[in-house]
Amino acid sequence: MKKNVSSIVLSFLLVASSVTGSFAANLSKDSNAGVKAYSHVKYLAETIGKRVQGTEGEYNSRDYIKSVFDGLGYSSTLQEFEIERKIEDNTVDSATSYNVVATKKGISEMQVIIGAHYDSKVGVGLGADDNASGVAVMLETAEAIQNIETPYTIKFVAFGAEESYKDPDTGASNRGLQGSKHYVSQMSATEISNTVAMINLDSLLAGDNMYVYGSESQQGFVRDQALTIARRLNLNVITNPGENEEYPIGTTGDWSDHAPFQEKGIPIAYLEATNWELGDLDGYTQTVKHGEIWHTDNDTLEFLEAEFPGRVEERLSTFSNLLINLVLNLNQMEIDKLELRLGNPMFTLNGEAKTMEKAPIIMNNRTLVPLSLFTDELGFEANLSEDSNELRLEFRDLTISMSRGDLENHFTIHDNHVLVPIRYISNGFNGTLYWISDTKGIHMVY
Numbered sequence: 001m002k003k004n005v006s007s008i009v010l011s012f013l014l015v016a017s018s019v020t021g022s023f024a025a026n027l028s029k030d031s032n033a034g035v036k037a038y039s040h041v042k043y044l045a046e047t048i049g050k051r052v053q054g055t056e057g058e059y060n061s062r063d064y065i066k067s068v069f070d071g072l073g074y075s076s077t078l079q080e081f082e083i084e085r086k087i088e089d090n091t092v093d094s095a096t097s098y099n100v101v102a103t104k105k106g107i108s109e110m111q112v113i114i115g116a117h118y119d120s121k122v123g124v125g126l127g128a129d130d131n132a133s134g135v136a137v138m139l140e141t142a143e144a145i146q147n148i149e150t151p152y153t154i155k156f157v158a159f160g161a162e163e164s165y166k167d168p169d170t171g172a173s174n175r176g177l178q179g180s181k182h183y184v185s186q187m188s189a190t191e192i193s194n195t196v197a198m199i200n201l202d203s204l205l206a207g208d209n210m211y212v213y214g215s216e217s218q219q220g221f222v223r224d225q226a227l228t229i230a231r232r233l234n235l236n237v238i239t240n241p242g243e244n245e246e247y248p249i250g251t252t253g254d255w256s257d258h259a260p261f262q263e264k265g266i267p268i269a270y271l272e273a274t275n276w277e278l279g280d281l282d283g284y285t286q287t288v289k290h291g292e293i294w295h296t297d298n299d300t301l302e303f304l305e306a307e308f309p310g311r312v313e314e315r316l317s318t319f320s321n322l323l324i325n326l327v328l329n330l331n332q333m334e335i336d337k338l339e340l341r342l343g344n345p346m347f348t349l350n351g352e353a354k355t356m357e358k359a360p361i362i363m364n365n366r367t368l369v370p371l372s373l374f375t376d377e378l379g380f381e382a383n384l385s386e387d388s389n390e391l392r393l394e395f396r397d398l399t400i401s402m403s404r405g406d407l408e409n410h411f412t413i414h415d416n417h418v419l420v421p422i423r424y425i426s427n428g429f430n431g432t433l434y435w436i437s438d439t440k441g442i443h444m445v446y
């Protein structure tokens with residue numbers, strides 16, 4: 001991963017002067033991404049093995065993570081906190097756990113927190129997926145950006161004691177998320193308001209699909225930017241399709257270390273591999289082949305490699321490439337967002353209300369919008385052939401061509417309006433399109 005420092009400075013200046021519009025990102029995909037992460041997974045899940053909160057395994061992994069950070073030149077610190085833990089013989093007592101914190105100063109004091117828990121579930125597996133993988137991608141990212149100037153200060157936090165357990169006496173699930181809750185409890189009001197976003201990494205290896213989730217509404221900008229980066233770099237990362245109304249499109253539940261940050265109003269993003277098309281459509285059933293891997297004895301590198309050849313490497317490579325590019329390019333102003341509704345000519349562009357010449361309609365399974373929306377409002381260049389049968393669109397160094405007709409990738413002329421298929425255009429220009437079913441809304445982030 002190489003990055004020209006002057007372009008980062010430039011993109012930061014664009015933020016500082018509140019210039020919206022062009023995506024100043026400098027993206028690149030590293031074919032070796034994930035290789036270092038793999039060695040961290042192997043060390044945590046095999047050399048150390050079980051990392052149950054408040055036990056030797058957790059302390060050994062704490063020391064390993066700290067030594068990796070310090071070896072990279074970050075001077076990391078430990079944040080100690082008291083926990084209630086359940087150990088293998090089923091008794092509960094109190095113990096100590098730790099967060100490991102490493103900071104990389106950015107151009108701005110404003111910070112992005114990247115977090116992953118390093119403990120593993122009591123009693124089962126070796127926590128290769130859950131969550132040696134998240135820690136590994138965090139450590140690889142810390143290494144990749146160590147000598148590159150970043151627009152924001154980056155705070156890496158390896159959380160202790162994330163996993164919950166059932167209390168053997170009451171049967172109640174303990175509260176879990178103890179490290180992230182402790183971290184948030186120690187944040188000052190200034191630190192909270194200086195935190196641009198929190199990005200959580202949890203369970204990246206086993207699931208059938210790779211996802212990025214985010215907060216609802218405008219606070220979901222990190223997810224939107226991650227999806228845009230994924231599309232531009234051809235990384236196979238999608239978001240929760242929102243088939244379960246409890247977890248609307250693009251979002252997720254409160255079961256991991258992002259939750260305490262989200263409760264404080266900090267925008268979050270969350271990377272995970274699972275499968276939202278299975279089981280109760282709640283993201284808990286990770287794979288078609290074996291159902292859940294996390295919190296089972298199957299959560300080992302050996303099992304994953306035997307049952308899903310190539311998956312571990314692919315996940316580590318994809319998520320490392322995504323996170324590194326996201327961290328180097330993240331800012332709140334680079335993403336443009338168009339929000340429109342079927343049958344309504346009103347729309348908003350980056351929050352500003354406007355009107356288009358004709359309301360969006362569905363015709364032959366395409367959602368069609370006036371070409372003038374793209375040319376007059378979004379700054380596309382359009383070239384319609386003299387016989388009106390061919391249309392070429394140009395935007396940000398990309399070009400797509402369309403013929404006139406009824407297919408998905410065709411444009412139409414209707415009542416003297418040139419109408420173009422928004423999904424085809426969004427895909428062609430690396431945008432991400434969200435369908436909001438209850439309002440018949442369409443959101444395009446590009």
Ligand SMILES: [Zn+2]
Pocket residue numbers: 117130131162202203256
């Ligand atoms: Zn986890």
